[in-house]
Amino acid sequence: MVLVLFTVGRYLEAAGRAKAVRNLAPLLEAEEQWAAVVENGQEKMLSVRQVKAGMIVVFVQVKEFLWTVK
Incomplete structure (x- = not known):
C-alpha cells in the first residue's frame, strides 16, 4: 500500500x-535579448x-500580451 x-x-x-x-x-x-541603454546622451x-550596474536602461511599456493563461 505504501509503495502504491x-x-x-x-x-x-x-x-x-x-x-x-x-x-x-x-x-x-x-525574453528580450537586447536592451536600449543611454550613453553620452x-x-x-x-x-x-x-x-x-549603473547604466541607464530605457524601458518601454508594451500593451500586447504574448501568451495566454489557461
Whole structure:
C-alpha cells in the first residue's frame, strides 16, 4: 500500500513538473535579448549580457500580451 502511494506521488510530481515547464516555455521565448541603454546622451542597443550596474536602461511599456493563461 505504501509503495502504491509513493508511486502515485512520484507520478503526480512528474506530471506537475512537465506542466510547469510547458507553461514557462512561452515566457522564456518572449525574453528580450537586447536592451536600449543611454550613453553620452545617445541611445544604443546592447546585448542584455553587456548591461552593467549603473547604466541607464530605457524601458518601454508594451500593451500586447504574448501568451495566454489557461
